[in-house]
Amino acid sequence: MAGDYLEAYDELINSLIIELKRGTLVLSVLSQLKNPEYGYSLVQKLEEKSTLIEAGTLYPLLRRLEKQGLLTSEWDTSESRPRKFYVLSEEGKAVYQHLKREWRTLSEQLELLLKEDEDV
Amino acid sequence: MNLIDRYVFAVTEHLSDNNRKDVADELRSNIEDMLPDSPTDRDIRGVLEKMGNPRKLANEFYPTKRYLIGPNLFDSYISLLKLVIGITVSVMLGVTILGWVVSFPDNSNYVSLITDLIANAIGAAVQAAVWVTIIYAVLERTGVSEGQMPFSKKEWTVDDLPTGVVPPSKKISRAETGLSLFFTLLFVSVLYFNPNLIAIYIHENRSTEIIPLFSEERLAIYLVAILLITLLQLIIIVWKFIQSKWNLPLAIANTVQNIASSVLIIFLLCDRQLINQNFFKGIADLANTSANQIIDSWYRGTSIVVIVVFIVIAAWDSISAFFKAKK
Structure with missing residues (x-):
């Protein structure tokens, strides 16, 4: 019984964390694309900065962002692969700057809310 | 095919043609990037499992409407589907039995009646299911499912809020819709499958002479128009069924349908070749007058009265729909 309960709790926490992260996904990706990157190099680059993103989420996201006009793409055939x-x-650059500002405001506001709670 | 090929294929097989190759190329190069040099089978399995279920990945690539009828319309779809199949099957059974009864005395063969009944019932059910599904799929894609007007991308405003309980004056009752569905289907299935049922039946000397109202060849010319108008009528019925109250676009569609069927009626009734000449003769014999007299009074009098009555009813129906939509 207790095991079931813990499992359900973990599941809930996980889905909430995913929900939280989802909103930051686009911003994280945009922040790393000042210079051209391909799918896997971007996964690694984000990983180095300890932002874990599933390859299966990132690749489709890149295409969507391109379709929305935020990214441009080009095939490089000069290498073996x-x-x-x-x-x-x-x-995309303009949108990135805009989103960055939004994010800063948002996190400041949230920080304020969380801090208020700790002070009480 | 190796594992990677199979995986890429599984992801891209449902994508549209113009994207498929590019997505496949990119996915393959990404997967290969994730693998070490000269990978083993285990490496490949590991990477593919990390990428996850190909169907889910495909959904990520194109999260468009990849379903025919969504959850918003599903319940209404199922209940209308049952209703329409029920009505069409019973209408077809009725028409078949009636056709069999009047084909006396060739109707002693029960086996052919039963096979006809089964075949016609199945045919009617399939037709009904196909058309209802097509209509719902179209309505799903035109925004009716989100409670919107079809073909408009207007933002939601407070005015669009349902008034809670729809006032009875504005409401379209399901019984009314069901009834018009029944008559529409009855009308079209008789005209389409067995127009000879509309006839006078003269019972004489233990045999029955059947004189059909319509000349079948001539009626065939109008069938396409009849079917199109019926289809429009069915779309409106489904739409009424979903919305269950009158609104402006529905009233407009209703008017278009009424105008179209009025025009059709005018054409049908003024066409002197549509009605079987023998039918007039038969009537004349029954009424002890000459066929010419019957023909004359039909085209000069009765048909015009029918047209006028039809148009008055159609106009009333159209106008009252607008009033109900406005209230």
């Missing part, structure tokens, strides 16, 4: 490189478009 052809790779598709993505980089911020002009619009």
Whole structure:
């Protein structure tokens, strides 16, 4: 019984954490694409900065962002394995700056709320 | 095919043609990037399992409407499907039995009646299911499911809020919709499958002479128009069923349908070749007058009265729909 309860608790926490992270996903990706990157290099780059993102989430996300006009892509066939490189478009750069500001405001506001709770 | 090929194929097989190759190429190069040099089978399995279920990945790539009828419309779809199948099957059974009864005396063969009944019932059920499904799929994609007007991307405003209980004056009762569905299907299945049922039956000397109202060849010319108008009528019925109250686009569609069927009625009734000449003769014999007199009074009098009555009813129906939509 207790095991079941713990499992359910873990599941709930996990899904809430995923929910929280999902909102930051686009911003994380945009922040790393000033210079062209291909799918796996981006996974590694994010991993180095201890942002874990599933490959199965990232690859489709890149295509979606391209479709929305935030990224441009190009196949590089000069190396032994052809790779598709993505980089911020002009619009993407503007959107990134905008989102960055939004994020800072948001985290400040949230910090305020959380801090208030600790003070009590 | 090796594992990677199979995986890439499983992800991309449901994508649209113009994306498939690019997604496949990119996915393959990404997977290969994740593998060490000269990978073993175990390495490949590990990477593919990390990428996860290919169907889920495909959904991530194109999270578009990849379903025919969504959860919003599903309940209404199922209940209308049952209703329509029920009505069509019973109408078809009725028409078949009636056709068999009047084909006296060739109707002693019960086996052919039973096979006809089964075949027609199945055919009717399939037709009904296909059309209802198509109509719902179209409505799903035009925004009716989100409570929107079809074909408009208008933002939601407070005015769109349901008034809670729909006032009875504005409400379209399900019984009314069911009834119009029944008559629509009855009308079209008789005209389409067995127009000879509309006839006068003269019982004489233990045999029955059947004189059909319509000349079948001539009626065939109108069948496409009849079917199209019926389809429009069915769309409106489904739409009424979903919305269950009158609104402006529905009233407009209703008017279009009424105008179309009025035009059709005018064409049908003014067409002098549509009605079987023998039918007039038969009537004349029964009424002890000459066929010419019957023909004359039909085209000069009765048909015009029928047209006028039809148009008045159609106009009333159209206008009252607008009033109900406005209230």
